[in-house]
Amino acid sequence: MNSKEIRHEAAKDYLMYIDGKWVEAEGGKYFSTYSPASGETIGRIPEGSRNDAVKAIHAARRAAESFRDVSVWERSELLKRVAAVIEKRKDELAYILTLDQGKPYYSESVYEIANMAKTYLEAAEQIKWLETPVIPVEDRNKRVFSIRQPKGVYAVITPWNFPFMIPTEYLSAGLAAGNTIVWVPAPTTSICAVKLMECFEEAGMPRGVVNLVTGRGDVVGDEIVSNPGTDAIGFTGSSATGKQIAIRGAGKPLLLELGGNGPTIVLKDADIDYAAKSIAAACFSNAGQVCSSTERILAHRDVYDSFVGKMVEQARQIKLGDPFERATTMGPLNNYPVVEKNVLHAEDGRKRGANILTGGAVAQEFPGGLYFQPTVVADVTPECLYNAEETFGPVAPIMPFDSHEEALDIAGRNQWGLVNAVYTNSLRDSMYFAEKLRAGIVNINENSNYWEPHIPFGGVAGKSSGLGRVGGKYSIMEMSDLKTICMNIR
Numbered sequence: 001m002n003s004k005e006i007r008h009e010a011a012k013d014y015l016m017y018i019d020g021k022w023v024e025a026e027g028g029k030y031f032s033t034y035s036p037a038s039g040e041t042i043g044r045i046p047e048g049s050r051n052d053a054v055k056a057i058h059a060a061r062r063a064a065e066s067f068r069d070v071s072v073w074e075r076s077e078l079l080k081r082v083a084a085v086i087e088k089r090k091d092e093l094a095y096i097l098t099l100d101q102g103k104p105y106y107s108e109s110v111y112e113i114a115n116m117a118k119t120y121l122e123a124a125e126q127i128k129w130l131e132t133p134v135i136p137v138e139d140r141n142k143r144v145f146s147i148r149q150p151k152g153v154y155a156v157i158t159p160w161n162f163p164f165m166i167p168t169e170y171l172s173a174g175l176a177a178g179n180t181i182v183w184v185p186a187p188t189t190s191i192c193a194v195k196l197m198e199c200f201e202e203a204g205m206p207r208g209v210v211n212l213v214t215g216r217g218d219v220v221g222d223e224i225v226s227n228p229g230t231d232a233i234g235f236t237g238s239s240a241t242g243k244q245i246a247i248r249g250a251g252k253p254l255l256l257e258l259g260g261n262g263p264t265i266v267l268k269d270a271d272i273d274y275a276a277k278s279i280a281a282a283c284f285s286n287a288g289q290v291c292s293s294t295e296r297i298l299a300h301r302d303v304y305d306s307f308v309g310k311m312v313e314q315a316r317q318i319k320l321g322d323p324f325e326r327a328t329t330m331g332p333l334n335n336y337p338v339v340e341k342n343v344l345h346a347e348d349g350r351k352r353g354a355n356i357l358t359g360g361a362v363a364q365e366f367p368g369g370l371y372f373q374p375t376v377v378a379d380v381t382p383e384c385l386y387n388a389e390e391t392f393g394p395v396a397p398i399m400p401f402d403s404h405e406e407a408l409d410i411a412g413r414n415q416w417g418l419v420n421a422v423y424t425n426s427l428r429d430s431m432y433f434a435e436k437l438r439a440g441i442v443n444i445n446e447n448s449n450y451w452e453p454h455i456p457f458g459g460v461a462g463k464s465s466g467l468g469r470v471g472g473k474y475s476i477m478e479m480s481d482l483k484t485i486c487m488n489i490r
């Protein structure tokens, strides 16, 4: 099957899901959505208004009263039913993911759907075994202990790079913890959001517990963040929008998963063949549109030339093409602003003397203008946008360094602190960098994209990569309140 055949199956008008009903936007407004693979329109999505968002907030608030009393075991069963529906519909969901987002069906979409089902199952288990402490105290007449309670109504806003998996991080943990949810997905992957709501409906999720409002982030997203009817915020997206949301939602508990830009550091004693293969996978999967992508690489000068050569070999093995074809290993970028950023960073690199060894431009042989060539850039300087900014594309920018201190200095010279990686055969150097690097996660001899859904994931303080941790019980703890109960038994 290719993208053209699929497009004809999916093209239609979609609806929002509010208070357990499928509804149009106020005034019947829609916007069109397109396939990144072909550029053709694949459906129309309701363009929600602030009033639509308010209706969803009211529905979630009504549902919150009863949902907080649903037992942990019942919530767990609901999440297992969601996982079962996803498992049953996995082929359809993977097709929609490739159609709407553009990632390769065989090498990526099927895995995102499998991970999504697993994450609901894991949340269903985690919530059952999350004990809270009884706290010894000085006063012999007191008994002090804690319980976890839902925060209430969660405003959840998500990006387009993992349109099933990222919402799932919030929906699985948020519901396990007993919250109700108003969700605004990214406009360019809203069909995925509608499909996920269909799974929730089929699983029998009670009315109003999860509500989907589609439309512009600065309209419906802003409303759910700033409206006093929501109690807490979960947001994944760019650092710029994250800061805006922190201002508009000031005073509410925030879970923010924002941008990242590595780096990955290759020391002179690393296994260079292994490092190049491993790192390339994190530069080019999902066409580099991952917050943890390897977007800048620091290679020790002693191994620099050999490493650069191997990265070029890796990039040339990527098969760019129609994401529905079995042989394709990289599809188009999701939208035009991302393409523009990749073009800008390549031009800036050229001006500053970096050498684009392969790629660096839009691949003109494909329709729609969203296919960007796998790119390897050598002799990048710390001033280049590749080092300073997040590129969010299929690019491996490489810089030489001479000492540990210089590597740490370059690594720290930007605003990001999400996932770093180090390749070395020295245990001592592994620990040196693991402890010194300013990042929420450091992977040793493993690329920056390695993650499993229960591992705590998030940015380090003092940078712009976010606040709090998602992942398994860590998300559940973030998305619930620890209430302390003190009993006087005298």
Ligand code: NAD
Residues within 6 Å of the ligand: 157, 158, 159, 160, 161, 166, 184, 185, 186, 187, 216, 217, 218, 219, 220, 221, 222, 225, 236, 237, 238, 239, 240, 241, 242, 244, 245, 256, 257, 258, 259, 260, 290, 291, 292, 390, 392, 418, 465, 466
């Ligand atoms: P974005 O910030 O442009 O948009 C994210 C979401 O916010 C979208 O749904 C958008 O509609 C909404 N939005 C936009 N303006 C808003 C506003 N004023 N108020 C409320 N909502 C608003 O980001 P993007 O381009 O969709 O996603 C890419 C970014 O996400 C990258 O920076 C990437 O690193 C980051 N990301 C981070 C993680 C993580 O876990 N740390 C994971 C994936 C992506």
